Structures are given as structure tokens and as C-alpha cells.
Amino acid sequence: MNAPQVVHVGIDGAVATITLDSQHNRNALSRQLLAELHDALDAAEAAEARAIVLTHRGPAFCAGADLKERSSQGSTESDSNPFVDALVRLMDTARPTIAAVKGAVRAGGIGLMAACDLVVVDESTTFALTEVRIGVAPAIISVPILRRVAPS
Template identity: 55%
Template sequence: MTLIDRTRARAVETLTLDSPHNRNALSAPLVAELADALTDCAKNTDVRAIVLTHTGNTFCAGADLREPPPPAALVGLLRQIVELPKPVLARVTGHARAGGLGLLAACDMSAASPRATFAFTEVRIGVAPAVISLPLLPRTDPRALARYYLTGETFDATEATRIGLLTTTADDVDEALTPLLDGLRRASPQGLAETKALLTARVLETFDRDAADLTALSARLFSSAPAREGMTAFLERRDPAWVV
């Protein structure tokens, strides 16, 4: 079963998350398949830029709790997007949760419709947004992250744009992306690669400095008793024991 659909038009490769059974959650197979697709795009001289989008009403529901990827694999995917010598743009017309927001932060640009909603839900299942902080902390408003990391509350696309998680929000996402993609098509591959390297240098410094510690933190938290209670409660559609 293919979890990533691929199409190409005028040098732009579109990678579509297509895992409806789990709302495009980051399962181990999906992470591996997306990483392979990005590797192919990086090597292909006919690809100028990549659009990452989704089927259904959810961009990405976060980590798949039934078949989660190893933390190191998720770190590798996020770093791959940041390091890719070609721009990666997110096209979001549905909801994004937890690890899905890490994907958005790793992308170079992103556009979402007003129908999209966002939430860092990790704290509500007994873990923390550890590895996704690698691209998020250097790129997103720290006071806003404090609020949304700690409360797990949902926010809309306008707020996501204000805090730096998105580039823009628009009723017609494709119309919003058109001038961005046209600009990329007019840019030289060398110019894009070198300019992206300038823009991502500080993000990659965060990966170099913190990836090992945050990977270990994620693994420790997900194997803890509170996380088992939180994930079980989520799957059983009930409140975990600590809710008061």
C-alpha cells in the first residue's frame, strides 16, 4: 500500500500524505516512505521544489500511537526537510496535531486554509513536543509556544500565521501558493540551494546541538507509565487519570 502519492507539474513535485485510516499520522511506514520520496526529489534535477500536502480533512494527526516511528527516524525526516537543497512548501487544508506541526515547521514555506486547526497535544497524553522542537523553537514565537505547548489548546490558521508556524492563510490555498511557486520556478537551482542554506543554518545548529538529547527524552517519555495511561485513554476515548 502506497502512503505517499506523487505527481509533478512544471518542475514542482507534490507529495501527498495518503493514509486515511489513521488521519495521515506519522507511522513508521509513512515516515520511511516520505523520507525515500524526499531523497528521490533531492537527486532529481527535474524537480525545482516540493509541495507537501494531504488527502482528507487532516494534514497530519501526529505520531501514530499504534505504530510509532522511532524518535531517531522522525528527527531524521525533519532534518531531511530542513537540509534538502530544494524548497519544501506545505499545503494545508485540514487539521494538524503534534508531530504534524513539526512537519510544518521544517518546511520552508506553508499555506493553510481557514478550515485548518492546530494543537500541540503531547502534554495531554503525558509526553512533550520533544523532537519537533528542533525546527519549531528557532522559527516560532517563544511566548506563543509556551502557551500552546503547555495547554494543548487548539488555535486557528490566522494565529498559526501570526506566531510563525505558517507563511500565510487564505481561503484558496492553491491561489496563495501560485506566486510562491512561480517565484521558485524563476530561480536558479544553485541560487535556491545556497539561499536555503543561509536561511536554515540556525535551525541546523539546533539539530546539531540538541537532537541527541531530545531523541532520548522522547524515547524516555513514550515508554513511561504516564504516557501509557495517556495513550490508552486517548485510544479508549476517555480522560486520563490525572484530569481534575
């Protein structure tokens, strides 16, 4: 049985809208979500979209890594590569990328959001680097975050 799709892409004219829709785990960065995000970015490129909007369904934009998946299936060093690749793709695409965010943004979700060119948030949006509570540096997402906050 196939798992339900957790990333949707819609093309409206020149704009591709990519929607994270894995509400059961607060849009955590599971292997499935990352694979479908790459497929959605491919679809946006194939449709020759002139802009990409990254948004979500549910109360959280993204909860960061899917820790339940990692603990149940084990993790390898290569697990971070699809996430790193997604960050690079969002940062390097010639198309303007816009994150439309409302709700909770945690850990890797901050990196995903920061990798976009423009971020639009609701005033109720909250942010947290949850890795630091367990003594882990948010190293993977540092590049897109520093791109946002470091002086030019």
C-alpha cells in the same frame, strides 16, 4: 500482500508534490509513512526538482505519531529517528519546501509542517500539541517550531 502506498510523489516540471495519503489513521507518522516519505524525498532529489510541495489527502494533514502502531508493535528509542531524519531533510534541503495544509494538524504534524520553508494553510486549519495533555513535552518537534517563532 503489500500494504497500499501511503505517500505519493508527482513531478510536474520543476516541482515535486509529495502527498500524505494514509487517511485511515489521519496521516499518522507510522513506520510505513515515514519510510515512504524518505523515498519521496529521494525521488524529488533524483528528479532534480527545484521546489517541493508537501500536502495531504483527507481531513487531516498529520495526526502525529501513530500511537496504535506503537502500542501494538512496541516502540524503541530508535523509532523517532526516521521522523527526526525527515524533519532535518526538510529543513536542510537546498530546495524550497512548501507545506499546503487544510484540516487538522496535530503533534508531530506541526513539526513536519514547521520544517518546511513556507506554510500555506486554509482558514479552517486547526493545530494542537496533543502531547501536553498527557504530560509529555513536544521535544522532537521543538527545533522546527522554534525556528518559526523565535526571534532571529
